[in-house]
Amino acid sequence: MRHRxxxxxxxxxxxxxxxxxxxxxxxxxxxxxxxxxxERRAAFAARFPFPQAANLxxxxxxxxxxxxxxxxxxxxxLDLVRRCAAAGKHVLLEKPLEITTPRAExxxxxxxxxxxxxxxxxxxxxxxxxxxxAAMLRAGELGALIAASTGIRLxxxxxxxxxxxxxxxxxxxxxxxxxxxxxxxxxxxxxAGPVTEVTGYATTSAVHRMETEDLVCAAARFAGGAxxxxxxxxxxxxxxxxxxxxxxxxxxxxxxxxxxxxxxHDGRVTELRPQTGGGGTGADPMDxxxxxxxxxxxxxxxxIEQGRDPAxxxxxxxxxxxxxxxxxxxxxxxxxxxxLA
Numbered sequence: 001m002r003h004r005x006x007x008x009x010x011x012x013x014x015x016x017x018x019x020x021x022x023x024x025x026x027x028x029x030x031x032x033x034x035x036x037x038x039e040r041r042a043a044f045a046a047r048f049p050f051p052q053a054a055n056l057x058x059x060x061x062x063x064x065x066x067x068x069x070x071x072x073x074x075x076x077x078l079d080l081v082r083r084c085a086a087a088g089k090h091v092l093l094e095k096p097l098e099i100t101t102p103r104a105e106x107x108x109x110x111x112x113x114x115x116x117x118x119x120x121x122x123x124x125x126x127x128x129x130x131x132x133x134a135a136m137l138r139a140g141e142l143g144a145l146i147a148a149s150t151g152i153r154l155x156x157x158x159x160x161x162x163x164x165x166x167x168x169x170x171x172x173x174x175x176x177x178x179x180x181x182x183x184x185x186x187x188x189x190x191x192a193g194p195v196t197e198v199t200g201y202a203t204t205s206a207v208h209r210m211e212t213e214d215l216v217c218a219a220a221r222f223a224g225g226a227x228x229x230x231x232x233x234x235x236x237x238x239x240x241x242x243x244x245x246x247x248x249x250x251x252x253x254x255x256x257x258x259x260x261x262x263x264x265h266d267g268r269v270t271e272l273r274p275q276t277g278g279g280g281t282g283a284d285p286m287d288x289x290x291x292x293x294x295x296x297x298x299x300x301x302x303x304i305e306q307g308r309d310p311a312x313x314x315x316x317x318x319x320x321x322x323x324x325x326x327x328x329x330x331x332x333x334x335x336x337x338x339x340l341a
Contacts, residue, residue: 003028003301006059008080009071010035010044013094016290017069018048020297027301031065060087074099075171081107085114092119092300095182099173101321108314119300119310120317122186126295129260129272130187133253136262137191143250148192149228152181155239155282158208167210175212177324181232184242186320192246195323195339197221202331207235218327239282
């Protein structure tokens with residue numbers, strides 16, 4: 001089965017998607033690429049051989065197009081997803097779901113009611129090291145988790161936030177948590193289970209002039225009984241690989257970027273150090289290979305064909321939005337906050 005898909009939004013996020021679609025040409029055909037910006041349409045046409053749509057209505061009205069990839073700013077997602085879902089299109093959506101959790105919930109509901117598949121671009125789940133660690137957890141190789149923590153120490157220069165709308169509530173919905181940290185927070189919860197309570201701090205550091213937070217430090221309690229910490233910033237020059245550490249009663253695992261090391265109580269050491277992957281930690285947020293995007297897109301196509309949810313489904317990603325809400329609420333109130341289920 002060869003799917004026909006349309007790209008909606010041709011900005012910074014489109015490149016790894018377009019490269020992945022070229023790689024998967026035996027499974028998927030790009031029917032249209034569209035942006036309301038003539039400049040972006042021209043720049044995209046110079047790089048990729050995909051036909052372009054005259055307008056959004058051309059995509060919505062073409063019954064042969066079964067899916068869309070929406071790669072536009074977060075504040076535009078709800079309206080676009082509602083229109084695409086109503087037209088019967090499956091949706092692959094660039095993260096985050098939307099700029100607020102109520103809008104994100106409405107978006108997920110729109111896809112559920114239209115009975116279309118909704119996948120979200122949280123590609124860290126598809127790193128080989130993350131897949132290996134997930135398999136080890138399922139097999140019980142770490143035993144019962146007693147601690148789970150993450151350190152997200154990225155760098156974005158002020159010029160990044162000087163772009164109109166970047167780092168604002170109106171366009172992006174948040175700062176380091178919703179825009180950058182969401183990838184690792186999603187991966188953390190997919191591995192360690194849901195966070196149920198958090199307490200901590202959030203601020204805008206002296207490094208940046210921006211509306212939203214660029215530094216968060218928190219403690220977390222997990223549903224399975226583990227405790228841990230969450231640290232996230234875009235003020236850590238020059239940028240470092242995101243890290244997840246899981247401590248079980250049989251082994252300890254450290255996931256640093258694309259590298260995995262697991263030390264077992266029985267003396268065994270498991271290592272996986274891919275030669276490629278990672279990146280995007282510094283001034284250029286798009287400085288990474290597209291292999292995980294290709295894997296995520298393949299999972300999205302499989303989900304459509306098999307009638308199942310993608311790995312990063314709308315309901316899964318709502319858990320991350322609710323965790324971020326709780327982190328920011330804890331910082332604002334100075335009190336521990338539950339994470340809504």
